[in-house]
Amino acid sequence: MTRAISPDHPTERSAEPLAPALYITATPIGNRGDVTLRALEALARADRLLCEDTRVTRKLLGMYGLSRPLIAYHDHNAESMRPKILAWIAAGESVVLVSDAGTPLISDPGFKLARDCRAAGLPVTALPGASAALAALAVCGLPTDRFFFLGFLPPKSAARRAELAEVAGLRASLVIYESPRRLAALLADAAAVLPGRQAAVCRELTKMFEEAVTGTLEELARRYAEADTPKGEIVLVIGPPGEAAAWSEAAVDAALDEALATHSVKDAAAAVAAASGLPKKTVYARALARRDAP
Incomplete structure (x- = not known):
């Protein structure tokens, strides 16, 4: 039988099934040691595992001696899969959602699934971990x-x-x-x-x-x-825009010259004003002067 790490006892797999819910589960972004104990338990014990690419997730499972059936869930099949997933959870099953790497729903498909589970009164929980x-x-x-x-x-x-x-x-x-x-x-x-x-x-x-x-x-x-x-x-x-006091006249002029090479006076002034924190009218007047300088 496949064995997984238990948070309570590192050498014994818990016999308790996961409670019915959608588990948003983070996976490593590079270093496989960054997987959490909770994630391994969920991957070993969930009734169903949803993933972007079954090949990627199967490789991750193999690193930890796990072998589980995988279900693809991605942008191309999400509309048809969501009603099935909600039905599984409503019937008492636990469903784990992972992305190829990192925390699901962060620049990955999945937020509509969490939204629909919430709307249906079904529990959603996060198993946090790596995030680029x-x-x-x-x-x-x-x-x-x-x-x-x-x-x-x-x-x-x-x-x-x-x-x-x-x-x-x-x-x-x-x-x-x-x-x-x-x-x-x-x-x-x-x-x-x-x-x-x-x-x-x-x-x-x-x-x-x-x-x-x-x-x-x-x-x-x-x-x-x-x-x-x-x-x-x-x-x-x-980084965020700098403080106005930190921008010398020479720094403002250099930034305007660079922006004016590809932008209109208005857009260049707006960009430099936003970056420097200086008043827009002040920067616009300086941009006009830079544009018209011989």
């Missing part, structure tokens, strides 16, 4: 008292810049997921819309080659424009 967003915030050295999770931005530059402009004024760190092949383009757009911001490119979190490269967005954009495409999953953390 939280891991990046922990190591990046940027403010974490307030942060805004953006997930994956649009692949096209114009749409990406528009979304960044919408959050430019937030007094919070921004957390963004990106693929390695689009990192350089994302950094270029972020530098144009959020000039002067401190940022960190976090890569391969919890794995052997984990790194967090820090600098201004402009510095990071130049670095990755010239470098080979990095490997591994990417989390970009962008």
Whole structure:
């Protein structure tokens, strides 16, 4: 019989079945040692296991000597699967939901399932654990008292810049997921819309080659424009707007010059005002002067 780690006794599997509920269960984002005891118990004891990719979850189970039937639950079958899942829980079964890595529902399918369970009066519980967003915030050295999770931005530059402009004024760190092949383009757009911001490119979190490269967005954009495409999953953390007192006239002018290269005067001024905390009218007047300077 497959054995799993019990939170109460590490060498004996509990005989008690899981209570009927939907269990939102975090799995490792890289280092397999980051799986929790509760997650292993749930994976071993649940009546049904839902996962994005059965191949990925089967590999995880195999690392811990578990072998269970798996049910695919993803964007392409979610509409037809949700009524079945609710019926299973209502009939007294326990259902575990995992994503390929990290905490389900964070930039992954699943929130509609939790919503529908709640609407039907069915219990939903979280088995917390690894999250790339939280891991990046922990190591990046940027403010974490307030942060805004953006997930994956649009692949096209114009749409990406528009979304960044919408959050430019937030007094919070921004957390963004990106693929390695689009990192350089994302950094270029972020530098144009959020000039002067401190940022960190976090890569391969919890794995052997984990790194967090820090600098201004402009510095990071130049670095990755010239470098080979990095490997591994990417989390970009962008610091909040700086205080107005910290921006010298030279810093404002440099940020405006960079923004004016790709933006209208109005958009460039708005972006720099949001980043610096300076009054919009002041920055707009300076942007006009920079544009009209010989």
